[in-house]
Amino acid sequence: MTVLRLRDWSLRLSPRGLAVGAAITALGVALSLVALSTGEFTVPVPDIVAALFGDGPPAAELIVSRLRAPRVVTGLLVGAAFGLSGAIFQSLTRNPLGSPDFIGFTAGASTGGIAAVILGGSAWQISGASLAGCVACALLVYALAFRRGVQGYRLILVGIGVNALLVSADWYMLTRANINDAATAGSWITGSLSGRGWDHAIPVAVALAVLLPLCAWLSRPLRMMEMGDDAAKAVGIHVEPVRAAAIAVGVLLCGVATAAAGPVIFVAMAAPQLARRLARSPGVTLTASALTGAVLLVGADLAAQRVFAPIQLPVGIMTAAIGGTYLVFLLRRERR
């Protein structure tokens, strides 16, 4: 641990954490540049930079600023939101399985989204319905799990139950829907970044701008609460209000991310676990989880577009494949 001090102020930083953060950021920049530059038309990197500042060749400007940049930016923001949301819930439940994609919150968003697709909703209505579904589901799980406060274990079990219920509701709707709606809904629930424009990226950016400071404020008490409620209360933390605030922030992050890109699985689960192992930090770390989530999603989207080109896969297929493989690799190495 390195300590920076200035008068009464002090900051505590882990050199490895900083190095890992910088490396993940560099990887994110590199992947973003590749995603902006390659594809059906190759745009050289200098033209990308020029286009982003609005004075590139017209063709480059169209491809980069209108088509590729919004997709990359949406991917980065959604990945970061999922990574943070997963980190918050894994910290609260002290369990990697306590991620929003396992305890029903993502399923709630899917159910809302599918219902909107089948009822012929617009893109905005689908996003709104999935956000509403996520929040409603979270309230339901919280209420059902509440007994003298919320214990992580109960939250997971109740969440898994609600998740199963919602998945069966999803399939019921999909089997009853007409074939076109079912196909649209089917591709939506895999999670996809294709065709995402600035109107998808901006709501996520606004949500992150509001929620990131809250995350920064929550991170220290959350870290203490990983040692148990009594240990946290003993050092002066108001456990239940902090927990309620953390759940609200985590649900909103997961909800806006799902509204923008659909219920992309596995990023929320894998990103905090990958980040923790890379940074070798005790417990869950929010910043590293956000960065890892962003890189994981953009990397997976790049792979989904390029690996089987010209066939374009939904990104959800790749997040599970890439994130899962890498996590298994890390876990194997840890055992030795």
Next chain:
Amino acid sequence: MRLHGTGLTLSYDKRVVATDLDVTIPDGSFTVIIGPNACGKSTTLRALARMLKPRAGAVHLDGAVITSLPSKEVARRLGLLPQSSIVPDGITVADLVGRGRYPHQRMMRQWSREDEVAVASAMDATDVSDLADRCVDELSGGQRQRVWLAMALAQETPILLLDEPTTFLDIAHQIEVLDLCADLHEQGRTLVAVLHDLNQACRYATHLIVMRDGRIVAEGAPATIVTAALVREVFDLRCEIIEDPQSGTPLIVPETRRRARTPA
């Protein structure tokens, strides 16, 4: 008295553990709360540590109702070693002990020089300085308990509450932890501990609180209050009391079953 509770009714949901309980912790004492299982001793300690909100009555710290004080302010005066805490995956000893400094820190003051000094002296007092860079997961039960104690010490509170600090430890480590507590008491802290072993309680306590069914049956110095009649009343155990050859404190020797069977 800095810490006391008056008219406490303590309950978990519907189950009432104690009603109208008055409890006072003498300043500068090593108070030990003892009694049979389910007598409310841990519950009482948890109420004193503001872990449990009394349904009636109030706990007072330095003359103020404890819940009316800012929580971090309380945490700078009163520390607690909970019965069980969770070790975060992969945390080192120094990191864990450092977490005890939380009530002294702010978002922009994460690690002051005082924090550094407090952590070093807490690790020194509990003899875990050599383990500073080790992972807590790798330690033995006794070492681990010393690390938790170091975290509570790093909090630098004049009053320290310990909820069954010797449970899950073998006899040698139990004595080690209690000797350490006695040292901390001698340095001027007020200690309150819940213990199971009556003989250990008699040996280490300067003030003993004996509970049964949510009531305080007796309190005072072990040598003046512990009698065979009290032990029988509280624990339903026939015994003989002799002098502890090491410490001169009361030593409880339970009667054997064979002798209990012989007609009087």
